[in-house]
Amino acid sequence: MAGVLIAMKLRVLSHSLRGGAQVVPLVLGAVFGLMLALVSLLSGLVEFVRPGAAVDLLSALFAVWLIGWVLGPLVSGGADDTLRAEHFKLLPIPPRGLALGLLAASFVGVPAVVTLLAFSGMVVYGAQLGGLPALVGAVFAVLLLFGVVLLSRVLLGAVGALMSSRRGRDLGIIMVTLLAFSGVAFNYAANTLAPAVIEGRATGLISVLHALPSGWGPVAVRAAAAGNWILVFGLGLGLVALIAVLLALYGKLLTRRTTVAVSSGSGPSRTESRRGALRGLLPDTPIGAVTGKELRLWWRDSRRRMMLITGVIIGVVIIVTPRMSAPESQSGGAGMLPYLALFVVAFCCLQAGNLYGFDGSAFWHTLSVPGAVRADVRGRQLAWLLVIGPLAVLLAVALPLITGSPGALVWMFGLLPVLLGAGSGLVLLMSVFAAFPMPDQRKNSNPLSAGGRPGCARGALQLAMGGLLVLVAVPPAALLIAGTVTDSALLRWLAVPVGLAVGAATSWWWGGLAINRLRARGPELLAEVGKTL
Amino acid sequence: MTEFSGGPELISDGEAPATATALRLSGLYKVFGSTTAVDHVNLEVPSGSFFGLVGPNGAGKTTALSMAVGLLRPDGGRASIFDHDVWTDPTRAKSLIGVLPDGLSVPERLTGRELLTYTGRLHGLPTSVVTQRAQELLSVLELTDAERTMIIDYSAGMRKKIGLAMALLHGPRLLVLDEPFEAVDPVSASTIRTILGRFVESGGAVVLSSHVMALVEQLCTHVAVITQGRVMAAGDVDSVRGQQSLEQAFMHIVGGGTGGGEGLSWLAS
Numbered sequence: 001m002a003g004v005l006i007a008m009k010l011r012v013l014s015h016s017l018r019g020g021a022q023v024v025p026l027v028l029g030a031v032f033g034l035m036l037a038l039v040s041l042l043s044g045l046v047e048f049v050r051p052g053a054a055v056d057l058l059s060a061l062f063a064v065w066l067i068g069w070v071l072g073p074l075v076s077g078g079a080d081d082t083l084r085a086e087h088f089k090l091l092p093i094p095p096r097g098l099a100l101g102l103l104a105a106s107f108v109g110v111p112a113v114v115t116l117l118a119f120s121g122m123v124v125y126g127a128q129l130g131g132l133p134a135l136v137g138a139v140f141a142v143l144l145l146f147g148v149v150l151l152s153r154v155l156l157g158a159v160g161a162l163m164s165s166r167r168g169r170d171l172g173i174i175m176v177t178l179l180a181f182s183g184v185a186f187n188y189a190a191n192t193l194a195p196a197v198i199e200g201r202a203t204g205l206i207s208v209l210h211a212l213p214s215g216w217g218p219v220a221v222r223a224a225a226a227g228n229w230i231l232v233f234g235l236g237l238g239l240v241a242l243i244a245v246l247l248a249l250y251g252k253l254l255t256r257r258t259t260v261a262v263s264s265g266s267g268p269s270r271t272e273s274r275r276g277a278l279r280g281l282l283p284d285t286p287i288g289a290v291t292g293k294e295l296r297l298w299w300r301d302s303r304r305r306m307m308l309i310t311g312v313i314i315g316v317v318i319i320v321t322p323r324m325s326a327p328e329s330q331s332g333g334a335g336m337l338p339y340l341a342l343f344v345v346a347f348c349c350l351q352a353g354n355l356y357g358f359d360g361s362a363f364w365h366t367l368s369v370p371g372a373v374r375a376d377v378r379g380r381q382l383a384w385l386l387v388i389g390p391l392a393v394l395l396a397v398a399l400p401l402i403t404g405s406p407g408a409l410v411w412m413f414g415l416l417p418v419l420l421g422a423g424s425g426l427v428l429l430m431s432v433f434a435a436f437p438m439p440d441q442r443k444n445s446n447p448l449s450a451g452g453r454p455g456c457a458r459g460a461l462q463l464a465m466g467g468l469l470v471l472v473a474v475p476p477a478a479l480l481i482a483g484t485v486t487d488s489a490l491l492r493w494l495a496v497p498v499g500l501a502v503g504a505a506t507s508w509w510w511g512g513l514a515i516n517r518l519r520a521r522g523p524e525l526l527a528e529v530g531k532t533l
Numbered sequence: 534m535t536e537f538s539g540g541p542e543l544i545s546d547g548e549a550p551a552t553a554t555a556l557r558l559s560g561l562y563k564v565f566g567s568t569t570a571v572d573h574v575n576l577e578v579p580s581g582s583f584f585g586l587v588g589p590n591g592a593g594k595t596t597a598l599s600m601a602v603g604l605l606r607p608d609g610g611r612a613s614i615f616d617h618d619v620w621t622d623p624t625r626a627k628s629l630i631g632v633l634p635d636g637l638s639v640p641e642r643l644t645g646r647e648l649l650t651y652t653g654r655l656h657g658l659p660t661s662v663v664t665q666r667a668q669e670l671l672s673v674l675e676l677t678d679a680e681r682t683m684i685i686d687y688s689a690g691m692r693k694k695i696g697l698a699m700a701l702l703h704g705p706r707l708l709v710l711d712e713p714f715e716a717v718d719p720v721s722a723s724t725i726r727t728i729l730g731r732f733v734e735s736g737g738a739v740v741l742s743s744h745v746m747a748l749v750e751q752l753c754t755h756v757a758v759i760t761q762g763r764v765m766a767a768g769d770v771d772s773v774r775g776q777q778s779l780e781q782a783f784m785h786i787v788g789g790g791t792g793g794g795e796g797l798s799w800l801a802s
Contacts, residue, residue: 289654293640293647300642300683361637364604365652365699370627372655523606530637 290379353430414495421503425510631700
């Protein structure tokens with residue numbers, strides 16, 4: 001069973017390597033992961049003054065890898081869906097066998113290899129202490145990889161299962177929110193606390209790091225060197241027991257997933273009759289029609305809601321967590337909190353940049369209506385603005401006032417229009433120039449599943465596109481800075497009309513680029529986003 | 534805009550002359566990798582005809598129809614609708630056709646009525662017209678019971694019916710339907726047949742693809758047999774089938790022996 005599934009996975013991988021363009025992101029992702037892994041690996045070589053510092057450092061690094069496995073797929077939506085349990089639900093295979101097989105297959109691929117390399121830091125560290133500690137390190141590296149991959153599958157499966165019912169879906173989103181908060185907060189903490197860890201100052205954190213399963217390996221290696229074999233075997237058995245529990249859970253989840261009917265992932269199953277209200281507000285034109293449709297889809301499609309929510313979460317996390325982990329002396333002011341709206345807009349733009357991918361092959365309809373392309377692009381821009389705008393404006397006005405920094409208001413008034421305008425253009429640019437297919441919404445109910453696109457490549461693309469946003473914000477930002485430096489209120493407030501003008505112009509310009517592209521290459525986009533996954 | 538009387542208004546908005554060729558494909562071809570999906574197809578669908586496109590799975594029917602309506606860019610050749618080229622004069626050409634693709638999504642999280650309203654307004658029809666036509670189409674196609682169900686929860690047959698309603702809504706002159714009867718129950722199929730019959734009687738043209746020979750034979754005035762991307766036979770139904778049934782003629786043209794008689798000895802042992 002496992003052999004067959006691994007062979008299938010390898011075959012899919014080799015097929016995906018055949019197409020020229022698809023190789024690039026895969027290789028980029030692999031190189032990026034490899035670099036991270038080498039950092040972890042070589043950490044095992046570093047010699048510290050304080051004995052035990054290496055154990056603490058490795059524990060911390062492995063904890064970050066653990067969190068990466070749990071959060072990566074949740075945040076990036078890049079869950080590995082090459083082989084799905086649903087594919088095998090008609091075969092007479094016991095759940096445990098299927099769970100083992102699918103699990104074995106999920107070790108085939110770049111992420112698992114890279115992670116094993118990173119965990120081999122234990123072997124390198126152990127080798128400095130002797131042959132046996134190195135052996136212990138190797139065993140724990142393999143066990144830890146097993147545990148981490150399994151944990152990732154179980155959590156993703158649990159969240160996915162939760163989200164296959166409508167009420168559970170919102171619960172699931174809240175859960176993802178909490179996870180993201182705890183994880184990224186921890187990441188920040190690890191960054192700021194890394195020196196403290198190495199110097200042995202942050203004893204509380206270190207005991208937590210050691211207590212996490214990811215820390216058991218380094219501790220065991222050190223214990224082996226010290227001859228404390230009871231501790232080594234104890235930790236080993238603990239890890240094995242943990243893996244056994246996760247395996248049982250995974251089997252249960254798969255059974256559920258293959259036997260319980262999935263709902264269609266819709267929002268309210270019965271649509272409210274708010275038609276009249278919506279129609280009354282929107283212009284009775286093709287653009288109004290598209291806007292109305294888009295607004296409904298933003299509300300009803302859980303995948304779209306998910307993208308917006310993660311956009312907001314990332315913004316909040318990036319703003320709030322540095323403040324939480326900053327030393328007391330620096331946390332006197334409001335930090336970046338008054339500027340949250342800017343980050344929320346930027347990330348909601350980047351997260352939503354695959355509108356045609358969300359709709360899949362439904363784009364045929366736009367193509368077959370004469371002249372609909374312009375209305376489609378403008379309507380989608382308007383709908384995005386209507387969804388993000390109110391929240392952004394509310395945050396932009398409320399946060400500076402609440403946090404007692406009204407001086408930030410002029411910055412918000414200057415920068416928010418640029419970001420909103422450019423964002424509404426960029427969403428369409430990304431959707432048109434960097435579209436990728438998503439799993440068919442009629443078959444797949446997990447809103448976290450984004451298809452086979454490697455997360456790293458998408459991340460790189462988002463960063464590059466985010467750079468465009470920064471570029472467009474330069475004119476008003478320059479005025480604001482100049483106004484602050486020269487203490488000229490006139491210059492500062494001049495940023496507001498400039499920001500409005502630049503934002504409107506960019507929205508118009510980039511939307512126009514998207515329209516031209518769709519007119520010229522519409523059928524090609526349909527072929528791209530209409531692919532079945 | 535024409536006034537409504539009784540059922541849905543089927544012919545109206547187009548301004549094409551009744552005598553023209555509704556759909557003309559000339560030298561159309563498309564290559565995917567090493568496979569030639571459509572190999573220099575020439576077809577003429579006269580105005581007022583009910584045209585059946587038949588062929589085995591993978592023959593290139595869907596590919597040819599997608600290129601004919603502007604959803605897939607051909608590697609060569611031309612497609613024109615009432616003498617408007619689909620690729621150089623898409624606005625005029627597309628305003629004359631209604632399309633029902635097979636297996637493609639629509640905005641899934643709209644209800645049937647919302648989808649029709651959206652479609653009509655995207656076509657630029659006045660709201661009053663859209664409302665009235667949507668109501669008529671929903672009731673004729675018996676979709677009013679599912680008033681508040683989203684498309685994503687529709688059955689396969691309901692999807693076909695709402696797709697047909699979308700294709701009819703703007704009053705096209707030519708309907709291009711890919712497998713319109715697949716998964717449709719007999720009662721609904723009969724309704725659809727009647728609607729399509731009225732459409733053709735009043736001067737419109739229908740092109741449909743199907744696997745079901747009996748249906749094509751009963752319904753269509755013209756038929757083309759396509760296999761491995763080529764048109765093997767085309768013309769009015771009587772001339773294509775000759776003295777035999779269309780199914781026999783099809784088997785003969787496609788050259789497939791009836792399989793299934795050999796091997797598989799383990800199956801019933």
